[in-house]
Amino acid sequence: MTARHDALIIGGGIVGASCALYLAQRGLRPLVLEADFVGSGATSAGMGHLTVMDDSPAQFALSAHSCKLWSDLGGKHGEQWEDDPCGTLWVAAKEDELALVASKAAFYRGQGLPVDELSAAELRQAEPELRPDLSGGLLVPGDRVIYAPKAVRWLMDQAVSLGAEVREGTWVRSLEDRKVVCDSGPVEADVIILAAGAQSSRILPSLSLEPRKGHLVITDRYPDFCRHQILELGYLQSAHEMSGESVAFNVQPRATEQVLIGSSRELVGWDKSVNRDVVSSMIERAVEYMPRLAALSVLRVWTGFRPATRDNLPFIGRWEPIDGLWIAAGHEGLGITTSLATGELLADLIVARQPRIDPGPFDPMRVVGGS
Amino acid sequence: MPKIAIRIDGRRVETDEGSTVAAALINHGIWGFRRSPQGEIRGPLCAMGICFECRVTIDGEAHRRACMEICRPDMEVATDA
Amino acid sequence: MPEPLRARVVVVGAGPAGIAAAAVAAEVGSSVLLLDEAPSPGGQIWRSGSRSRLPATARRWLDRLHRSGARVVSEATVIDAEFPPHLIVDRRGRRLDVQADCVILATGSRELFLPFPGWTLPGVLGVGGAQALSKTGVSFRDRRVVIAGSGPLLLPVAAALVRDGARVITVAEQASRQSVMAFALGLWRQPAKLLEAGRLRAAFARSPYRTGVWVERAQGDGTVSSVTLTDGSNSWIEACDILCSSYGLVPNVELAVWLGCSLHGGAVEVDEDQVTSVGSVFCVGEPTGIGGCDLALVEGQIAGLVAAGVGSRSAGLRRQRAALRRIASRMEKSFRPRGELLHALEGATTVCRCEDVAWDRLEAVTSLRQAKLYTRVGMGACQGRVCGAALQLLKGWRADRVRSPLKPCRVGEMLVEKSSGEGT
Numbered sequence: 001m002t003a004r005h006d007a008l009i010i011g012g013g014i015v016g017a018s019c020a021l022y023l024a025q026r027g028l029r030p031l032v033l034e035a036d037f038v039g040s041g042a043t044s045a046g047m048g049h050l051t052v053m054d055d056s057p058a059q060f061a062l063s064a065h066s067c068k069l070w071s072d073l074g075g076k077h078g079e080q081w082e083d084d085p086c087g088t089l090w091v092a093a094k095e096d097e098l099a100l101v102a103s104k105a106a107f108y109r110g111q112g113l114p115v116d117e118l119s120a121a122e123l124r125q126a127e128p129e130l131r132p133d134l135s136g137g138l139l140v141p142g143d144r145v146i147y148a149p150k151a152v153r154w155l156m157d158q159a160v161s162l163g164a165e166v167r168e169g170t171w172v173r174s175l176e177d178r179k180v181v182c183d184s185g186p187v188e189a190d191v192i193i194l195a196a197g198a199q200s201s202r203i204l205p206s207l208s209l210e211p212r213k214g215h216l217v218i219t220d221r222y223p224d225f226c227r228h229q230i231l232e233l234g235y236l237q238s239a240h241e242m243s244g245e246s247v248a249f250n251v252q253p254r255a256t257e258q259v260l261i262g263s264s265r266e267l268v269g270w271d272k273s274v275n276r277d278v279v280s281s282m283i284e285r286a287v288e289y290m291p292r293l294a295a296l297s298v299l300r301v302w303t304g305f306r307p308a309t310r311d312n313l314p315f316i317g318r319w320e321p322i323d324g325l326w327i328a329a330g331h332e333g334l335g336i337t338t339s340l341a342t343g344e345l346l347a348d349l350i351v352a353r354q355p356r357i358d359p360g361p362f363d364p365m366r367v368v369g370g371s
Numbered sequence: 372m373p374k375i376a377i378r379i380d381g382r383r384v385e386t387d388e389g390s391t392v393a394a395a396l397i398n399h400g401i402w403g404f405r406r407s408p409q410g411e412i413r414g415p416l417c418a419m420g421i422c423f424e425c426r427v428t429i430d431g432e433a434h435r436r437a438c439m440e441i442c443r444p445d446m447e448v449a450t451d452a
Numbered sequence: 453m454p455e456p457l458r459a460r461v462v463v464v465g466a467g468p469a470g471i472a473a474a475a476v477a478a479e480v481g482s483s484v485l486l487l488d489e490a491p492s493p494g495g496q497i498w499r500s501g502s503r504s505r506l507p508a509t510a511r512r513w514l515d516r517l518h519r520s521g522a523r524v525v526s527e528a529t530v531i532d533a534e535f536p537p538h539l540i541v542d543r544r545g546r547r548l549d550v551q552a553d554c555v556i557l558a559t560g561s562r563e564l565f566l567p568f569p570g571w572t573l574p575g576v577l578g579v580g581g582a583q584a585l586s587k588t589g590v591s592f593r594d595r596r597v598v599i600a601g602s603g604p605l606l607l608p609v610a611a612a613l614v615r616d617g618a619r620v621i622t623v624a625e626q627a628s629r630q631s632v633m634a635f636a637l638g639l640w641r642q643p644a645k646l647l648e649a650g651r652l653r654a655a656f657a658r659s660p661y662r663t664g665v666w667v668e669r670a671q672g673d674g675t676v677s678s679v680t681l682t683d684g685s686n687s688w689i690e691a692c693d694i695l696c697s698s699y700g701l702v703p704n705v706e707l708a709v710w711l712g713c714s715l716h717g718g719a720v721e722v723d724e725d726q727v728t729s730v731g732s733v734f735c736v737g738e739p740t741g742i743g744g745c746d747l748a749l750v751e752g753q754i755a756g757l758v759a760a761g762v763g764s765r766s767a768g769l770r771r772q773r774a775a776l777r778r779i780a781s782r783m784e785k786s787f788r789p790r791g792e793l794l795h796a797l798e799g800a801t802t803v804c805r806c807e808d809v810a811w812d813r814l815e816a817v818t819s820l821r822q823a824k825l826y827t828r829v830g831m832g833a834c835q836g837r838v839c840g841a842a843l844q845l846l847k848g849w850r851a852d853r854v855r856s857p858l859k860p861c862r863v864g865e866m867l868v869e870k871s872s873g874e875g876t
Contacts, residue, residue: 372502386589387502387503387589388502389501389502389589390501390502390503390588390589391501391588391589393585393588393590394501394502394585394588394589394590395589397585397590398589398590398591402574402575402675403574403674403675404574407572407802407805407806407808408807408808409808411572411802411808412574412674413572413574413805414574414575414675415577415581415585416565416576416577416578416581416805416838417562417563417565417577417578417580417581417584417838418577418578418580418581418582418584418585418588419496419562419580419581419584420489420490421562421563421834421837421838422805422834422837422838423806423832423833423834423860424805426833432545434833434860438584438585438588439489439490439491440491441491
């Protein structure tokens, strides 16, 4: 089957789907090769939050722009993916974390993003289940929560309606200049996008990506137990931990009224089994912030692998050593959030349109040659 | 059979000692215990702790399977049907 | 957190199989712990409650258990397990850790439900479900009951409900007349069983027992008020207050699978000693293959004796086991759900009750895992136990992998006690 396509996307997760849609909107007819089924990887394993992150200017630019794209799309089609504009509440446990709240607020406001600083009393009112002696918090009202398995289906269906094609159950074995080799034979394209999440480094070993394992716990239905996505301020520290294991308090209300509890990070290769000790640490942390979580009924615990890069920024752009190859991978815990901006940015680079955000910080070549 | 008293949705009722909460509800004419996610009224199906369709709130705790809980004097049962 | 419990033998499930295993192992001197979900031992067939009438066999075995020295822990649900045998148990909302040298799984079975229009109406129960409600205190007096399902269970349930004063309008067996006759005739080697069947039939003599008849749909406003039955050619409506409809039993193999035991044909594989593919794990009763109470008692005793180190005493039991297994396999063949039952669903018929997923939402989906993520089928509180077996027949979807918690438990129960020296 040596067909030639104008674009080939390896990976049918939310990043691949976004690339497919934006390319299709720009007149190409991409073929998506997905190993299992659309969204079966990290896309469906994660929390589905749409959060503007301030850990670096580049991360902010990408996540803020992407959240805007989600917000525009959500306005018209949000019910397709249970879009919930619940906002994010960053929580300060102690007095000394309030300085972090203030600097975060200053940064967001400086970038034109409206935020609210909450006193301890206001925090209690916003979230009655939080421990009453927390110091305060920061509300980012524009943040949202979505149900990613439905969102990725919708994006892919839209791409298909514009001429894209999806082949599920298709495993890519290797990658060469303007060609991939699958079980069913080679497929050629002038443009190949590697968007296979943490699996990307299996296909392209020189791409420096590691699977960063996370655990999640979901409860039965408890209407109104929490109203916002809630994160401890230490979350970003945990996300930046390069080694070892860390947990950070993160809960989220689902549209089903179930409570989703995270988060954990470990580098243990591809071992997807649930680690009871890590779950215990994660829950211990969560219960410190929300004591009555301990009494809720748990239905399920699972794991997923975030694709992590050394500097916590994704790879979006050309991979010079191989003709026609582009990368859109390495989004760590922000894959859902930044998927739209990633697809738009990469598509613009591919058709040589002026990109809407600076692609420099995401250049995949920034790590070549380094260790 | 000796009787005990429990409260169902605030109403005091008598039930056999040793009967389950599900039995107490059904014997008082209540077959619908709760609502499904789309609001359909549901009641016991399997009566052996598998299906979770018989869930009620007992003494303030949600998601208790009525078919598996024995009534205790002054128990507070709240349905959602 | 309560102190961990330790025993040489831990038995999971206090139905006949578990009771027999625990009693004989303890009688021989082993330390035995018997864990059971229900408030008191008996499982389903010997379920005790405010209105249960235990048969003599049950009373004898429960007495024997009580005198054996086995420690019974009720309201205990296994939520997780690891090796060397360590069971994590939910006991009334609190975590209990149990350590053992070996584990005997006697986790029983649950009913097979096949969806049909109206099956979610309150008042629609499983056949065993109706029996369970009756034993645990529900009065069926003067209620109009239709029993429409499959298997030998229809008889004792019909008899019991009639004895409780119910008006059993009709008993409908979906298997054909030939299948049922063939099964009954095959019981000639067990005249006691034939006699029992006859006695049971006589107990609800005033209600018709019809073969080759099944449910088309149930109707009602708020609760069930009638059922449409069919024999494939004609359909008719019976008014009723209660509809009992289930189609045989599904082994509860989740804990066995979680412990790594291999399955064959959906049941746990065991050797002559009732040992699974995992050396320290035995399995007895229904999870090794649906076979009824007598077989469960025999298998339980064999495992209990072997676990206690005196397996040589089980020779007679092994002969009994062979005979009972032959009956069991014929029963399975005779009462297999007919194809028409798999076509009773309409587009709007709920398949996953926990998450309200209708049949037509599963049309475009090709695998169970995909269905779970896109529609939430099987992702609710029952953890796929009700819809899973039906979907296996309806779609050919094999069960997804087992996860912990094996049953819902409190978040706090997943906290592991820190070993000394860690933290404060």
